[in-house]
Amino acid sequence: MTDGDLPAANRRFFKLLAMEGPNWPNLRWPGKPHSGPPDYPYLRLGKGRGFASGPLRGTTPRFHVDTRGPAAPSDARAYGHTGWLIVSARLAEIFRRLEPGGVETLPIELEFRGGVVLPVGAYLMLDVTRTLPALDFERMGLETYEVEGRRCFRGNLPWTKHLRDDIPVGANLFRDDVAPVFIWASQAVRDACRAARIKGLGFAWPDHPATDVR
Numbered sequence: 001m002t003d004g005d006l007p008a009a010n011r012r013f014f015k016l017l018a019m020e021g022p023n024w025p026n027l028r029w030p031g032k033p034h035s036g037p038p039d040y041p042y043l044r045l046g047k048g049r050g051f052a053s054g055p056l057r058g059t060t061p062r063f064h065v066d067t068r069g070p071a072a073p074s075d076a077r078a079y080g081h082t083g084w085l086i087v088s089a090r091l092a093e094i095f096r097r098l099e100p101g102g103v104e105t106l107p108i109e110l111e112f113r114g115g116v117v118l119p120v121g122a123y124l125m126l127d128v129t130r131t132l133p134a135l136d137f138e139r140m141g142l143e144t145y146e147v148e149g150r151r152c153f154r155g156n157l158p159w160t161k162h163l164r165d166d167i168p169v170g171a172n173l174f175r176d177d178v179a180p181v182f183i184w185a186s187q188a189v190r191d192a193c194r195a196a197r198i199k200g201l202g203f204a205w206p207d208h209p210a211t212d213v214r
């Protein structure tokens with residue numbers, strides 16, 4: 001498939017990649033909420049829903065990193081398949097500036113081997129909560145339908161994603177309102193992260209969703 005076969009939006013926006021770098025060895029969340037096996041509660045957090053109304057409301061989660069502090073990890077790490085991210089305070093500020101009102105954060109503590117703890121707020125859980133019609137399901141050959149006023153789709157998302165060409169100008173960070181598992185970012189987000197030398201964050205074209213664009 002050539003660029004000429006793709007929607008114009010496929011070169012306006014990127015799929016966000018938060019990668020597990022060497023500075024995040026064996027990240028653990030001992031106090032995570034759970035509801036029995038399989039113990040994957042983080043998959044039910046985020047994905048555009050934020051944290052304010054869930055089981056973490058009013059809490060300060062503590063994560064353990066299996067390395068000696070206080071050397072800080074990289075700026076981003078995915079958790080729950082980008083259902084939400086762990087990010088540095090400086091990356092959270094970039095996201096807030098470029099998508100005000102469209103991200104939600106929850107300060108956390110990071111504890112390192114030996115008991116060294118970074119101050120609360122040095123790192124945060126972050127969810128992108130802005131949702132809009134972003135994926136072009138018709139172009140991807142998928143049928144959409146409504147259930148009680150909620151739009152759904154049949155089938156599996158293809159490897160090559162197609163974005164809609166009517167995504168509003170000024171949208172910088174968002175999820176699709178039907179398939180919110182992915183976070184989409186504008187060129188402005190990528191440029192700001194590159195300028196700030198953010199580590200641990202990648203940007204992939206929708207049609208090459210696992211390859212970081214350099």
